[in-house]
Amino acid sequence: MAAAQDSFDIILTVNGVPVSRRVEARQHLTDFLREELGLTGSHLGCEHGACGACTVRVNGEIVRGCLMLALQADGACVETIEGLSESGAIADLQRAFHERNALQCGFCTPGMLVAAAELLERRPGATREEIRTHMAGNYCRCTGYQSIVDAVEAACRERARQRA
Amino acid sequence: MTAKTGHAPDAGYIGLGVPRREARRLLQGRGRYVDDIRLPRMLHVAFARSPYAHARIVSLDVSRAAASPGVIRVVSGPEVAAMCSAWVGVVSNRKGLKSAPQHPLAIDRACWQGEAVAAVAAESRVLAENAVQLIDIEWQELTAVTDAETALDAATPVIHPSLGDNLAFQCEVDTGDVEQAFAAAHRIVEATFHTGRHTPVPLEPRSILADFNPAERQLTVYQATQVPYMLQWILARHFGLPEVNVRVIAPDVGGSFGTKIHVYGDEMTAVALSIMLGRPVKFVADRLESFVTDVHARGHRVKARMAVSQAGDILGVDIDDLYGIGPYSGYPRGSASEAQQVINLVGGPYRNRVYRGRSRAVFQNKNMYGQYRAVGHPIACAVTEGLVDFAADAVGMDPAEFRRRNYIPDDAYPYRLPAGPVFEKLSQHEAHDKLLKLMDYAGLRAEQAALRPRGIYRGVGLAAVVKMSNPSSATYGQGGVSIAAQDGCTLKLTATGGITCATSINEFGQGAATIVAQIAASALGVALDRVKVVSGDTEATPYGGGNWGSRGTGIGGEAVLRAATALRQHILAFIARLLETEPSLLDIRDGNVVDAATGEARMTLEDVARTAYFRSDKVPADFSPELVVTRHYTQKTYDGICTNGIQGCYLEVDVETGFVKLLKHWVVHDCGTMVNPLLVDEQIRGALVQGLGAALYEECLYSPEGQLVNGSLFDYLVPMAREMPDIEISHTCTPTATSGLGAKGTGEAGTAGAPAAVMNAINDALKPFGARVTAQPFTPERILRALGRI
Numbered sequence: 001m002a003a004a005q006d007s008f009d010i011i012l013t014v015n016g017v018p019v020s021r022r023v024e025a026r027q028h029l030t031d032f033l034r035e036e037l038g039l040t041g042s043h044l045g046c047e048h049g050a051c052g053a054c055t056v057r058v059n060g061e062i063v064r065g066c067l068m069l070a071l072q073a074d075g076a077c078v079e080t081i082e083g084l085s086e087s088g089a090i091a092d093l094q095r096a097f098h099e100r101n102a103l104q105c106g107f108c109t110p111g112m113l114v115a116a117a118e119l120l121e122r123r124p125g126a127t128r129e130e131i132r133t134h135m136a137g138n139y140c141r142c143t144g145y146q147s148i149v150d151a152v153e154a155a156c157r158e159r160a161r162q163r164a
Numbered sequence: 165m166t167a168k169t170g171h172a173p174d175a176g177y178i179g180l181g182v183p184r185r186e187a188r189r190l191l192q193g194r195g196r197y198v199d200d201i202r203l204p205r206m207l208h209v210a211f212a213r214s215p216y217a218h219a220r221i222v223s224l225d226v227s228r229a230a231a232s233p234g235v236i237r238v239v240s241g242p243e244v245a246a247m248c249s250a251w252v253g254v255v256s257n258r259k260g261l262k263s264a265p266q267h268p269l270a271i272d273r274a275c276w277q278g279e280a281v282a283a284v285a286a287e288s289r290v291l292a293e294n295a296v297q298l299i300d301i302e303w304q305e306l307t308a309v310t311d312a313e314t315a316l317d318a319a320t321p322v323i324h325p326s327l328g329d330n331l332a333f334q335c336e337v338d339t340g341d342v343e344q345a346f347a348a349a350h351r352i353v354e355a356t357f358h359t360g361r362h363t364p365v366p367l368e369p370r371s372i373l374a375d376f377n378p379a380e381r382q383l384t385v386y387q388a389t390q391v392p393y394m395l396q397w398i399l400a401r402h403f404g405l406p407e408v409n410v411r412v413i414a415p416d417v418g419g420s421f422g423t424k425i426h427v428y429g430d431e432m433t434a435v436a437l438s439i440m441l442g443r444p445v446k447f448v449a450d451r452l453e454s455f456v457t458d459v460h461a462r463g464h465r466v467k468a469r470m471a472v473s474q475a476g477d478i479l480g481v482d483i484d485d486l487y488g489i490g491p492y493s494g495y496p497r498g499s500a501s502e503a504q505q506v507i508n509l510v511g512g513p514y515r516n517r518v519y520r521g522r523s524r525a526v527f528q529n530k531n532m533y534g535q536y537r538a539v540g541h542p543i544a545c546a547v548t549e550g551l552v553d554f555a556a557d558a559v560g561m562d563p564a565e566f567r568r569r570n571y572i573p574d575d576a577y578p579y580r581l582p583a584g585p586v587f588e589k590l591s592q593h594e595a596h597d598k599l600l601k602l603m604d605y606a607g608l609r610a611e612q613a614a615l616r617p618r619g620i621y622r623g624v625g626l627a628a629v630v631k632m633s634n635p636s637s638a639t640y641g642q643g644g645v646s647i648a649a650q651d652g653c654t655l656k657l658t659a660t661g662g663i664t665c666a667t668s669i670n671e672f673g674q675g676a677a678t679i680v681a682q683i684a685a686s687a688l689g690v691a692l693d694r695v696k697v698v699s700g701d702t703e704a705t706p707y708g709g710g711n712w713g714s715r716g717t718g719i720g721g722e723a724v725l726r727a728a729t730a731l732r733q734h735i736l737a738f739i740a741r742l743l744e745t746e747p748s749l750l751d752i753r754d755g756n757v758v759d760a761a762t763g764e765a766r767m768t769l770e771d772v773a774r775t776a777y778f779r780s781d782k783v784p785a786d787f788s789p790e791l792v793v794t795r796h797y798t799q800k801t802y803d804g805i806c807t808n809g810i811q812g813c814y815l816e817v818d819v820e821t822g823f824v825k826l827l828k829h830w831v832v833h834d835c836g837t838m839v840n841p842l843l844v845d846e847q848i849r850g851a852l853v854q855g856l857g858a859a860l861y862e863e864c865l866y867s868p869e870g871q872l873v874n875g876s877l878f879d880y881l882v883p884m885a886r887e888m889p890d891i892e893i894s895h896t897c898t899p900t901a902t903s904g905l906g907a908k909g910t911g912e913a914g915t916a917g918a919p920a921a922v923m924n925a926i927n928d929a930l931k932p933f934g935a936r937v938t939a940q941p942f943t944p945e946r947i948l949r950a951l952g953r954i
Contacts, residue, residue: 025510040200041193043418046451047368050877053367065800073235098183101846105673106190107367107418136886139877141367141419142673144849144914145885157556 001134010074014039015083023070030054030065032073035079041081041110045139052138056080056113062118083112090117093155102151112138120147124160128153166698176686181842184678186671195416198371198386203444207236209434210292212282213453214274216947217308217870218323219527221272221281221301228298229284237441238299240282240580241271243434251427253493255643258500261333263493264324268432270851270910273306275323277871278456280430285437285445308529308870312465312488313525323491332493333525335498337583342520345480349471355555358939359543359919360863361463361488364536364854365882368418369449372431374438375951383777384411389424390672391710394850396702397646398427398496399435414700417577417672420831421854422536423458424551425712426671427495430457440632448623459494459534460864461502463487464543468510471518474563480518483547489533496645499525499533505540505632508583512548513630513808514570519582529870535712541631541916542855549627549920550938553927561923564605567595567628567884578802588801590808591896592628593833597624602894603812603830605630616932622827625813625925629790629833629906629917632804633909634900635712639803640815650798652706652721652728655684657735657791659777661755663688663695663769665727669720670700670706674911675843676716680724682839687728690769706794714909717839720799722903726795728884729904738776738789739767776896777847797903805900807908809833810853813921817929819951822944824860824926826889833913836899837906845893847911852891855918857883860941 002096003026006064011020014037028047033039045053047066054065057079084090096102103109112135119126119134123134126134131152132145140148226238250265256819270281283301307321314320315330322330336354346352373386382407389395391410400407417424434447435508446464449457471479485506489499503523511519572579577589599605605624612622624648640647654666666683671677677697686690698704708720739757743750743766751760757767767775775782776789783789799805812830817823831848838844861881865874874880899906919940926947927936935950948954 024290034200038194040197041195043197043368044199045369046877047453048878049877051451052368084196085192097191098187101183101187101675101842103187103190103673104675104846104850105366105368105417105419106187106195109190110193113191132885132888136884139367139882139884141421141854141882142363142850143846143884144851144853144891146849146887146890147846149885 008071010071012073012075013077015079025069025071026072028066029056029068029070029157032070039080039082041114043110045107045109047146050139051115052115053108053111057113057114062115079126081113092158093117093120096151096155097144100151102143102146102147108138108140112148119152120155120159124156124163126156177692178681178686178837178839179841180682181840182678182682182692183842184675186677190416190948197416197418198388201373201415203373203375205289206444207285208289208292208445209283209285209437209447210289210296211430212296212301213456214270214277214279214281216274216305217277217310218304218306220275220304220306220847221270221274222304223302223532224282224740225300226282227298229295232295232298233289234287234293235284236287237285237437238282239437241267241269244268244433245271247403247439248432248436251402251495253495254499255498255640255645255852258333258498258504258747261493261498261500262327263332263915264327266492266495268429268436276529278453278531280433283433283437285441294297300448310528310530310866310868310870312486312526312528315488315528323529329522330527332489332527333368333503335503336522337507338520339518339582340480341518342480343487345518346471346482349479351472351558352469353472353558354469354556355550355938356467357466357550359464359546359857360464360862361453361460362858362862362938363458363460364421364423365421366419366421369451369454370424370428371448372434373444373446374435375444376438376442378442381405382409383439386413386415388417389414389480390420390712391425391647392700392702393707393710394425394669403435403439412702414670415742418443419867422534425914426497426534428457443770451877452875454874455880456531459536460531461533461536462543462858466543466547468551470545470555472528472555472559474559476556476559476566476569478514478516478555480799481516481551483521485508485523485889487525487527488530490531491527491529492532494532494534496647497535497640498769501535502540502543506544508581508585509541509544509545509630510547510580513572513590513628514547515572516570526852530866531872531884537844537854538631538912541912542858542919543764545627545629545916546920550903550923553924563626564600568593569628571596585804586802587806588900588902589898590806591834591898592631592808593836595808596895597770597808598894599810599812599830599832599895602832602892608814619883620788621819621929621930621932622816623925625921625923625928627811627920627924628916629809629811629913631714631807631909631913633807634718634805635713635715636799636803639713648707648709650796651708651723651795652796653723654706654792654794655727655731657731657769657773659773661768661773662696663690665695665724666698666705667720667724668705669711669716672711674716674847676720676839678843679717679721679839683721683724684728687725688732690755694755706796714912715719717907718903718909719799721839721907722797722905723795725905726797727793730795731791734790734793735772741784741787764903780785795883799902801902805902805908806834807835808914809900809913811917811918811921813925815922815925815929817926817947819933822947824889824942826856828918829889829891831891831893831914833893833910833911834896834898836895836897836908838895839907844910848893848914849891851912851914852886852918853883855915856888856922858940859919859922863941
């Protein structure tokens with residue numbers, strides 16, 4: 001058996017930009033985004049997959065960046081809060097969060113937005129109960145969640161209206 | 165009593181639910197938290213921590229760690245203690261509070277599982293963590309004191325022999341007539357209430373980046389903190405630096421709730437390493453070490469009883485409170501605050517004056533213990549409101565009616581409590597009536613009764629809340645602790661007619677910056693977007709206490725109001741002189757100096773500034789326009805200004821599984837003048853949900869050996885979106901007369917009342933079974949045990 005390799009070359013797309021780096025095998029995706037690329041919008045709240053602050057999109061699916069190795073993102077298309085903000089893809093959601101004060105300290109917010117954006121795209125007709133269930137993997141200690149649910153609900157209704 | 169002073173902020177933006185401007189950057193992932201900051205040559209620190217609750221360090225060998233790749237320095241207790249003096253967590257006006265000297269890193273002995281004993285500074289966090297694994301420590305385990313109930317027994321080892329015993333603090337109150345009152349009572353109700361030791365769990369962990377420049381002996385510290393000036397004092401004091409050489413910057417802070425107002429040994433060690441090495445050193449706690457080092461709070465046992473007359477009058481209250489803190493009293497605020505608040509506030513908003521109480525805090529070999537949102541209040545509220553419900557039941561009265569009968573009369577204010585503090589003015593009767601209407605109390609009772617025959621057990625719980633805010637210097641300053649009760653604001657008219665507002669209160673999500681801007685813009689007569697707020701930097705703001713104890717808007721906001729009023733006067737005096745008129749004939753509206761009578765524009769603020777700054781030739785030779793103004797405020801009339809309110813909880817208990825489903829929660833709160841209802845309501849909801857966490861999920865569980873057994877976010881449950889109810893909020897408004905603004909606290913009352921409301925609702929649901937729970941958190945297991953099903 002060959003000796004274990006410590007680092008690997010990866011090529012991926014982050015927020016539409018091609019990126020190639022040599023990464024350590026042990027580095028998780030969020031550390032890679034934050035430390036290698038300076039994309040500090042993804043946060044580390046627990047580093048064991050419970051809080052959702054590191055939620056990003058990989059190939060269109062939301063994942064917890066702390067539970068995925070950077071190496072596993074080789075060849076993938078990664079989208080972070082920075083990319084989703086700059087493209088305007090979630091501008092309606094961000095506006096709804098802002099108007100309803102659906103954030104206080106903001107540490108959970110990028111993860112919340114990335115998680116909510118998936119619901120907006122796939123099930124804009126979601127009920128309040130379904131919104132609460134969908135957002136159940138993202139911890140917010142500040143708001144009490146109601147304003148987040150309100151904001152996601154409002155953005156869902158608006159998307160559904162636009163689709164109709 | 166102080167008369168209302170200053171320019172009445174009855175117009176402009178006061179009372180408007182303006183969205184927070186600073187939220188925009190947070191929404192785009194452009195916040196800047198401590199861990200987002202990188203400085204040249206920055207090192208990262210990781211810690212070796214005690215695996216035992218109580219153990220002697222027989223030997224500690226760092227040689228293997230020091231040789232590990234990327235390691236710059238490994239230190240243990242004595243090296244750090246040589247440059248950072250020890251601290252003792254006492255507050256002189258908490259008489260009898262004692263503690264032992266504490267060092268940044270344990271020396272010779274570790275006193276709780278998680279206490280830092282050695283530190284590695286390395287080129288990356290990964291390399292530092294690698295090296296920590298190579299620190300060789302030989303331990304000799306000692307007996308751990310982990311049960312508060314037996315901490316004072318003769319057979320229990322004394323954690324600090326020099327202190328004589330394990331009693332950290334005790335306070336008492338006795339009005340002298342308790343035995344007679346209980347002897348004469350129609351009924352006596354009693355219970356033992358437990359509140360689970362829990363911890364604030366802000367999502368951003370504790371974070372510090374220390375940057376010492378040896379050339380100037382200048383220490384700059386970026387820290388996730390609520391209290392920059394407190395930290396400046398602490399760092400200067402313990403590292404022997406001139407205070408002017410210590411700058412503390414609080415960038416965006418990811419929640420705190422009390423976690424980030426304390427001194428932590430690991431953070432002090434990061435500072436020590438930066439000073440030693442002359443390089444920036446960053447420490448960001450990971451979640452697992454947060455659970456064993458962030459302050460814990462609220463682990464009380466209260467034996468309580470209440471005497472009540474046949475007519476439903478409370479005749480007397482008698483309590484004995486015991487709680488176990490850590491092995492040291494917290495620094496610099498001490499771990500006596502919960503005892504004091506429990507003793508002060510049991511009895512709540514009720515007019516009973518027969519009261520005996522004792523509270524004791526004992527040392528334990530568990531994690532450090534400190535102030536968490538609504539310090540002590542949730543315990544006092546649960547005891548009071550629990551007894552009230554039991555007493556109402558004992559005399560066959562509806563609990564709402566029982567409360568109404570016993571509230572302090574509206575004409576009795578200011579009202580001195582049996583334990584000493586004075587309530588300036590509460591609106592409890594009005595809040596009570598408003599809540600019952602808001603929640604349709606009668607309708608819920610009818611629904612509850614209709615569902616019971618179908619095997620659906622719903623409960624309605626009430627909790628009347630009193631919450632102190634706007635604290636005076638009695639809390640810390642008078643106890644020899646340099647934490648300011650005053651706050652300051654500097655307002656500057658910029659060269660183009662904008663306003664910069666430097667405030668000593670700071671932002672960690674609650675919306676302080678927006679509140680401050682609203683007050684400044686309103687009092688000055690300018691548009692909100694003309695005001696730029698600067699906060700969280702000891703080199704950029706006036707001196708002040710920062711945010712804790714529900715004081716930001718009440719104290720810091722009043723300083724803004726006073727500064728804005730003064731700047732307005734300065735501007736008007738200047739322009740009156742220029743235009744050869746009287747200041748009283750002028751006003752500032754929409755950013756223009758206008759004729760007060762007609763509203764006709766006389767000068768824009770930009771012209772005012774340009775004249776003052778660039779065309780001094782137009783300014784009379786004997787006149788100097790002063791367009792930068794600083795004002796301060798401190799509340800001196802009472803020890804604190806009490807806010808009040810009431811909560812209603814509606815829930816369903818599954819009597820087969822013991823699970824509780826929260827259906828709806830209602831709150832009426834009185835924070836006096838409400839500057840921004842959008843932010844106030846969100847503060848209340850967030851605080852409430854923290855209280856719901858305490859009621860249903862959260863507890864730091866320790867083994868008998870002192871091991872925290874649920875120290876991860878998978879094992880320590882916190883409220884998530886799915887389990888939380890919608891929360892409806894309404895307000896009463898009783899402005900404090902101690903300030904011009906009239907604002908009182910709002911950020912903690914939700915936490916104070918929620919556990920009591922939930923407890924009462926669960927017990928209401930369980931009434932058909934004759935079952936009661938009084939130990940938080942109210943887990944399915946505890947409910948099933950109460951029901952006799954397990």
